[in-house]
Amino acid sequence: MGERIRQHDWSSSGLGPPETWPLRLQGYTDMILRMPTPAIIFWGPEQTQIYNAGYAIIMGPRHPRYLGASYRECWPDTYPTIYPWMRRVLDEGEVIQVDKTLIPVTRHGFTEEAYFTFSFVPLRDDDGRINGFLQPVNEVTEEVIAERRLATLRAIAPRATTHAEVMQETAAAFRGNAQDLPFAVLYLWNDAVHTLDLAVHHGLEMIPEPLRTAGEQVFASGEASKVEDFEALLGRSHTGPWPEPTRSAMILPLRRSPAHAAGGVLVLGISPRLHFDEKYQAFFEAVARELAAVIEQQRAQQALRESEALLRTTFASLAEGISLQDADGTIRFSNTAAERLLGLTADQLSGRTSEDSRWHAIREDGSPFPGEEHPPMVALRTGQPQLGKVLGVRRSDGSLVWLAINALPLPGREDGSPGGVVSSFFDITERKAAEARIRELNATLERRVAERTRELEEANRELEAFSYSVSHDLRAPLRHITGFVQLLDKRARSVLDAKSQEFLKTIAEAAQRGGQLVDDLLDFSRMSRAEMRLASVSLGSLVEEVRRELLPDVEGRRVTWKVEALPAVHGDAALLRLVFRNLLSNAIKYTRTKPEAVIEIFAHALPEETEVVVRDNGVGFEMEFVGKLFGVFQRLHSVEEFEGTGIGLANVRRVVHRHGGRVWAEGVPGQGATFHFTLPLSSR
Known part of the structure; x- marks a missing residue:
């Protein structure tokens, strides 16, 4: 986009070539070109347009023709809306924020309903005068329309219980969204006379007979149909909330899903200011499904009221406890299972309410469960189902039974309040006992884990003390061996043949390796016992110090160091020095077979930690052996190939873990390793 601005012919705009623009305008332009969101600058008396790639998308077919054009020339349809805000910015220097504003936009070949959130920010020229403004823009059309459509779906008969109420609330929901539904016509199938009856209509004063005929065709086929020339079907022009006439509509079968039979058809007008895309069609389909579900639910409730006598017979045969309470909460019916679970006869249950003082109910925590809070009473009071509620009931024989209860309110009253409540409940006493046993087992397991953890920690301490003691005890004999070998070499060198001298050298080197191994063991043992001295540590300085210490190891070799800027961290400087010494000395050691060694050191900033990486181009290793790298005395190469004791990386892991960090490695044979x-x- 920056190149297009530089190559654009700005002569007609009065601005001239970009390199001659005021310095501030050049800076503003560079700023919006770097912005990830749409932004446009309007500059000078004509409000000449300069915009970024993000805003080019909003421009649509206007881009790039209107780059450098005036606001009025490019946006004649929105200019009257924007002009008052523009003057407040240019005249008073006011910063204005506008949220979710309807601004009709001509694109896709028609005037489209569009919503924007944007700001007006005054811009000053090199003399300090306000000579334009910046407009960061975010189109929120999809968000606004999605919220509006969701509100419509939620408004379709959410509280209706009778057929008349469903129709009234449906009509109100359609009227509340004339933008998406310029008109709506609902036909319901009359099975008695085999025809579609008009049930609800919105936005049309007269319903032509050809519309019913088209609806019958859709009802028969079960497939939605789009009417492209609705004016011809209607016989006249229809105008909804927009100046443009409604030219097309959808006719949809009214059903909850393709697996259900249609209960009617729904005719919905298509807005002339919206593109009829997949989302728009999906909204229409959702309206039809929701309305079908509401109508089916209302019919089901009516059928429930009509079949109460049949349900009584059915309830009596169920294994679950069933009770039916009237609008006052009085028990009018209970089945045999309910009598058995509650330990009462039918006569004893009949006439009781949940608030009867003879009930002794408790919650799961053992506290009293007041009658007015029992699930049936809550369902009556709120009109909402109460599902899966648990309470304990102390029966007359003193036993305690735990019940899981579902309470469903029943329709019936003219004011819409429940006419009663039906409750089902079953015995979960055994389940509760099993849960208690599981909790007890979990508690026992936690205690055992804690005991084993303490035992393991004690064993680790004893093992570390043992390692420290053994390492100390081994030092003296190794020093003796080294000392006596040196004495023997001085006194007897002249009388020893070459083979004997080689034997002495082997003994001395073995003793030195043993001494080094003991020293490494002592260091490893101290790692877990040494007190950490936490402070801010510059990793860059630490790496440079270690590199200087290792200079003798790279003498005569070609070694390329690639060290990026490293951050300061919170840690123990001495222990972190040991980490870098081990990693860098390993990198030097395992690259000596390469003509040129390349060692890289860099770091990444992560959300809660810093990651440090040391990479080399040395001999590498097979990833199947990566689990052995950080173990004590674990080596992937022989001593003859590369010297060492196999403790260095174990020390690295222990130091990093003591700092609360993580350590891992990757390698490719012959290509190098990355640690x-x-x-x-911060410290943990």
């Missing part, structure tokens, strides 16, 4: 470790941003 990662992390350090928290």
